[in-house]
Amino acid sequence: MTATEHSQNLITVAAQAAADKLAHNIIAFDVSEVLSITDAFLIASANNDRQVKSIAEEIEDQLREQLDIKPVRREGERDGRWILLDYLDIVVHVQHAEERSFYSLDRLWKDCPELPLPADALASRNRPDAHTDEAGNAVSPAEAAPADDFGAEDYS
Secondary structure, eight states, X not given: OOOOHHHHHHHHHHHHHHHHTTOEEEEEEEOTTTOSSOSEEEEEEESXXXXXXXXXXXXXXXXXXXXXXXXXXXXXXXXXXXXXXXXSSEEEEEEEHHHHHHHOHHHHTXXXXXXXOOXXXXXXXXXXXXXXXXXXXXXOHHXXXXXXXXXXXXXX
């Protein structure tokens, strides 16, 4: 048994939403062969609690807007270190980078096949960190860079 087309569509939308909020190391596993309760896991990381919450909210919003689906269970929102969104067909794990390293879900499920992801989600792999502004919102690296006191010219 492999993940259904519906589950793969959910994974694609969720992965793109995570990538849009600059999550890093996004990966999806087809766990349908080893678990009877769900088809797939999506795992994404962030470097701070606010970004973990922001990524989870974006995933939830996009799945509701694009596929008219809501999670049956949401856990971990209060602490913002590991938010789990259970959609029955898929389970989304948005983890703080420290929790991801400690619990190592990637290693636990490494024998399961990876599911295809959108290009933006694949580009998140091996990103050393996600960039955030002072409020913890995901921003591009240019927006997160400190301002240059001397202007943009190069005087070398």
